[in-house]
Amino acid sequence: MARQRKTPKQARKAKQQKKLSNPKDSNLLIRNHPKELLPGPRKRGRNKGQLAFRNHVTSGQATIVKTDLDLDQYRHREYNLKKEPKPSNDASVLKSVKPTTRWTHFVDKHGIHFASVVLPPEADEFHQSLNTVRSMMRQLPRKAGAPTEEIRGGHFHTWHLMMSGQDQAHMDGPYWNAKFMQNPQMQDFLDTEALKNIQAYCNRQFYECFPDHASFYQYVGDSSEFKPYGAFKYGPCFPSLALNEEVSAISAPHRDRRDYLQGLAGVMSIGSYKHTTLNMQEANISVEFPAGALAFFPSHVVHHYNTNVAEGETRGSMTMFMSSDVVKWAGLGGKAGSKTKEEKEAYKRLCIDNWNLFKHIKDKIS
Numbered sequence: 307m308a309r310q311r312k313t314p315k316q317a318r319k320a321k322q323q324k325k326l327s328n329p330k331d332s333n334l335l336i337r338n339h340p341k342e343l344l345p346g347p348r349k350r351g352r353n354k355g356q357l358a359f360r361n362h363v364t365s366g367q368a369t370i371v372k373t374d375l376d377l378d379q380y381r382h383r384e385y386n387l388k389k390e391p392k393p394s395n396d397a398s399v400l401k402s403v404k405p406t407t408r409w410t411h412f413v414d415k416h417g418i419h420f421a422s423v424v425l426p427p428e429a430d431e432f433h434q435s436l437n438t439v440r441s442m443m444r445q446l447p448r449k450a451g452a453p454t455e456e457i458r459g460g461h462f463h464t465w466h467l468m469m470s471g472q473d474q475a476h477m478d479g480p481y482w483n484a485k486f487m488q489n490p491q492m493q494d495f496l497d498t499e500a501l502k503n504i505q506a507y508c509n510r511q512f513y514e515c516f517p518d519h520a521s522f523y524q525y526v527g528d529s530s531e532f533k534p535y536g537a538f539k540y541g542p543c544f545p546s547l548a549l550n551e552e553v554s555a556i557s558a559p560h561r562d563r564r565d566y567l568q569g570l571a572g573v574m575s576i577g578s579y580k581h582t583t584l585n586m587q588e589a590n591i592s593v594e595f596p597a598g599a600l601a602f603f604p605s606h607v608v609h610h611y612n613t614n615v616a617e618g619e620t621r622g623s624m625t626m627f628m629s630s631d632v633v634k635w636a637g638l639g640g641k642a643g644s645k646t647k648e649e650k651e652a653y654k655r656l657c658i659d660n661w662n663l664f665k666h667i668k669d670k671i672s
């Protein structure tokens with residue numbers, strides 16, 4: 307009997323499956339790593355971040371916006387939200403917010419702080435660094451990235467500098483995606499002074515907006531699984547960075563279901579454009595998102611997307627995040643499948659406890 311030809315989609319899936327079940331050892335970050343169950347977030351840096359947050363709120367440099375999000379709806383979930391139909395990309399039905407202060411903090415219906423948008427600082431050094439990063443991004447070798455996936459809107463390239471530890475990849479430990487590992491130009495880009503300035507800025511803002519999350523992220527990065535290997539390339543908080551090419555990179559509605567459920571992603575918007583928005587469906591808001599602004603939000607919880615920039619304008623973004631698997635590797639120190647029931651239970655409890663990283667705004671400023 308003649309074999310049926312695979313559709314292009316089936317062929318792509320088969321290739322991907324093959325790749326996943328034949329991991330290259332050289333992509334492994336660490337082998338024979340010690341087991342270490344995470345006890346919880348560290349205090350390091352958190353107090354300083356808390357103080358900075360309180361200062362900018364009480365000195366009138368921040369606006370607090372109440373939204374329709376209800377975080378309580380998600381608190382019983384440990385790792386994943388169920389797949390739901392994607393919302394439409396009609397942002398005109400959402401409540402529009404235009405940041406007028408340097409910081410805008412968004413709270414859910416119970417007052418829990420879950421997202422922030424930070425307008426770019428005036429400092430020349432920041433803008434010079436960002437422009438250098440933008441021009442270097444244009445030179446990045448295309449072979450070190452991939453065309454955008456379906457979930458994202460336009461036709462653009464994404465460089466996924468991603469550390470992961472997906473169990474379905476049958477890896478014995480955390481690993482880098484191969485394209486990134488093997489590309490020296492990408493390594494040079496990450497070592498450039500300008501990128502380091504932007505990286506430090508993003509991590510500092512993370513501490514100053516979400517000190518509890520930031521200290522937990524840094525704690526994961528400081529664990530013996532990752533620290534000796536300099537694994538958190540966009541650290542100290544973020545292990546992974548996706549560079550969305552500056553052409554017309556606009557996200558279609560999606561949830562990042564591999565991001566740590568109780569965590570936050572950061573997105574810095576870049577480009578030459580007059581207007582786009584970051585839209586958060588479950589919060590029912592559409593926030594003006596100018597070039598150079600930085601947003602933190604729960605990327606696994608809320609469906610998010612952008613509105614188009616005008617014809618002839620350019621737009622890209624730098625998305626920083628931590629996959630669930632990264633926390634899992636540090637929490638379980640190896641394959642989840644080979645763990646005892648107690649270890650698995652302890653990890654589940656850690657995840658549920660980590661919903662408490664989201665704090666009430668009153669507690670953050672008192």
Ligand SMILES: O=C(O)CCC(=O)C(=O)O
Nearest residue numbers: 548557573612622623625
């Ligand atoms: O570019 C943006 O504003 C959003 C980026 C994003 O959602 C992503 O990279 O997953």
